[in-house]
Amino acid sequence: MALPLLSEDPVYTKLVALYQDAGSKLDMRELFQQDPERFKKFSVELDHLPCPDDGGPFLLDYSKNIVTPEIFQLLLDLAKSRKLEDKRNSMYSAGKINTTENRAVLHIALRARSDDPPITLEGKNVIDDVTKVLNQMEKFCNDVINGVWTGYTGKKLTELQESGFLQAARKWFLAVILTCKKLRPAAVNTSYGAWLNFFVVNIGIGGSDLGPCMVSEALTQYQVGPKAHFVSNVDESHLTDVLKSVNPETTLFIIASKTFTTQETIANAQSARKWFLEKVKDDSAIAKHFVALSTNLPKVQEFGITTTFEFWDYVGGRYSLWSAIGLSVALQSGFANFRKLLDGARFLDQHFKNAPLEKNVPVILALLGVWYNSVIGWESHAVLPYDQFLSKLPAYLQQADMESNGKSATLSGKRITSFNTGPVLWGQAGTNGQHAFYQLLHQGTRIVPSDFIGFAKKKEDISGISHHSILLANLIAQPEALMVGRTQPSASIPEELRPHKFFPGNRPTNVIMTKKLTPFTLGLLIAMYEHKIFVQGAIWDVNSYDQWxxxxxxxxxxxxxxxxxxxxxxxxxxxxxxxxxxxxxxxx
Structure with missing residues (x-):
């Protein structure tokens, strides 16, 4: 049976009335004064991660939000009224919840283990197909990294033809590595060629680019294979700039297109092929330097590619980095680290499926977003990672969230005009954002609920300067400043300046932290936002998995x-x- 519009749901109308009556007058400063246990009541810690080295535990502090126990309970009631648990069960059991395309939504299957309970679609356990492709990816990655897969000349792709200058540079580079105790072992064990002369160029767009590009940068510290470059824009300058820095003899191109007909991707792929053949002048060499992520085998073979990795129509592009679309990640970071990325997402999948709603991290984040966006009317949300390696996370989440829930029709086709659906999502890495748009966050006329993301474990200091302590101090200070504000400027400040140094405060934030950024915790973090998107789509009663x-x-x-x-x-x-x-x- 179709759900009523959210604006007609009795629980929603209670929330609106509560906000109009008392919610708009709530002040977080007073809430903390009234309840010394507020942090304990409004935070969740996941401390049972499988291995300490995987970066646990995980903390969500949502106490700096304009919510009371009464509001939070009504939000939980709203989730039940909107049949969230039924919809979640339908997704996990391969129900075709992408109704406009009559498809299941099974990115959760991409990170399942082969011995997990089966996920059956049309009489077949889809985990079997996923495992088959993962095994193919593992062998391919190991062959490339270990030099079994060779280029068109028959040489290992990691071999170098060095000039005298490069030979000297290599000796200096290795000497520095071997005498630097603080550099991670992966850097010592990685060949000079893999770091400096062997590249992967991923050609895709949308979900075939944003996800693997973001993850490859996030896991830079874990590089054990070829550096990945990404080409997405059909603007020829994007491809041209990358081709200037690569050697056809030591470059592997990945063409990521399910149909192998995506206009921008195929235009870039054909141009890369033309550039390669102008250098090599041998069509048969294509098979050694181009692979495809696609389901259109005839088109792939026509291109000259003989190695193809499959993925499936039950996985939307923006949820596909866990599939063969993540091949560039697995090549750069090694398949073992790619597997840990999947395991982190799988851990969160199980948490989302089994944790009670009041302790369920994606559910909590989603309900707070509905409270602000759909009840109060704050239309924007910021994601602020305090780690430079996550600088592309906001752009990735823009597609994941805004393409999923930027909808104005319900599942039954009703036009939505009486409440907001998906927010405008944006952000930047801290502390850069503090010197850009935080002025608006603190003193602007718009209220922007924000997620602050950080990692507790200190990284290596440079020349004795504690960079990480400075970073974490800023991460902690900003949510506090957004909450407490400065409503009574010092008497020493001239009267004419006091209005300009007034900070209203009472601006909501979430703080999300783990011990350190690892493949596992990155997978957990991304899956958390995926499930948040699902929950909000369920409450708004929109299809989060099409993009007409x-x-x-x-x-x-x-x-x-x-x-x-x-x-x-x-x-x-x-x-x-x-x-x-x-x-x-x-x-x-």
């Missing part, structure tokens, strides 16, 4: 493309036609 909104622009672009070559004339508004005319006049 991206289609119209693509269709119009295909129609306009021949017009830009002067081959056709379209029927456009005066603005669009004026832009086309300007390009025709000035673009040649």
């Amino acid at each position: 909104g991206v289609e119209l622009g693509k269709e119009l672009a295909k129609a306009i493309e021949p017009e830009l070559a002067g081959q056709a004339t379209g029927n456009h508004d005066s603005s669009t036609q004026g832009i086309i005319n300007f390009i025709l006049k000035n673009g040649k």
